[in-house]
Amino acid sequence: MAVRSIFRWPNQRCALCRLPLRDGDHYWCQHCVASLPRPPYCRRCGATTLEPVSHCGHCLRQPPPWDQLVRLGEYGFPLNRLVQQYKFQGKFWLSQPLAALLAEQMTEPAPLLLPVPLHPWRRFIRGFNQSALLAEALAELTGGDADHQTLRRIQRARPQHQLSRKARQQNLQQAFILNKRVWPDHVAIVDDVVTTGSTVSVLSQLLRKQHVARIDVYCLAFTPHYR
Numbered sequence: 001m002a003v004r005s006i007f008r009w010p011n012q013r014c015a016l017c018r019l020p021l022r023d024g025d026h027y028w029c030q031h032c033v034a035s036l037p038r039p040p041y042c043r044r045c046g047a048t049t050l051e052p053v054s055h056c057g058h059c060l061r062q063p064p065p066w067d068q069l070v071r072l073g074e075y076g077f078p079l080n081r082l083v084q085q086y087k088f089q090g091k092f093w094l095s096q097p098l099a100a101l102l103a104e105q106m107t108e109p110a111p112l113l114l115p116v117p118l119h120p121w122r123r124f125i126r127g128f129n130q131s132a133l134l135a136e137a138l139a140e141l142t143g144g145d146a147d148h149q150t151l152r153r154i155q156r157a158r159p160q161h162q163l164s165r166k167a168r169q170q171n172l173q174q175a176f177i178l179n180k181r182v183w184p185d186h187v188a189i190v191d192d193v194v195t196t197g198s199t200v201s202v203l204s205q206l207l208r209k210q211h212v213a214r215i216d217v218y219c220l221a222f223t224p225h226y227r
């Protein structure tokens, strides 16, 4: 899907290298866009592969609970810098160009996008939910619907990094609830960074219980440490 952001970078400098933008550039300069690593990856799990595949060997043996994962790249330079600017430095307007890069990869975008909710206090501190803004921007570009009400976080999960994989799953299963709605056949979970895969796995399982036939995960970056 060919998309182009209609927004301009506010101060006309590249978000990555800070050099002045030229006419036709949006948010980042052509050099930085060209140097964004786009390694081929497994469309099922997101792992980097030698060439684009629909299933890698690992997915054939142990498929993840979602059907497709779309991501920009691994969580390394320069994508990590963009994500940090977006998430921690309050540059919420980066949701637009980041979503545009992501939407370029989508051939069958999901009609319903569910952003992973932040716990309310964390959203209050940050001032915005980066996944919700990303879902909004994606929905605008793909003609979908970003739903912020159906998926809720009902308690503060304990810090995930202190827990075993199994304990992480149990911790997270108690942290989310899906409110009732009529489900389309195809739903996407939108998260900024998939790190352990635990959150999107739990949410995929919740959606599967609602008989959603196809579940996609849309994320900016992917950290290959969840296997």
Ligand SMILES: [Zn+2]
Pocket (backbone or CB within 6 Å): 014, 015, 016, 017, 018, 019, 028, 029, 030, 031, 032, 033
């Ligand atoms: Zn640049």
Ligand SMILES: [Zn+2]
Pocket (backbone or CB within 6 Å): 042, 043, 044, 045, 046, 047, 055, 056, 057, 058, 059
């Ligand atoms: Zn795979």
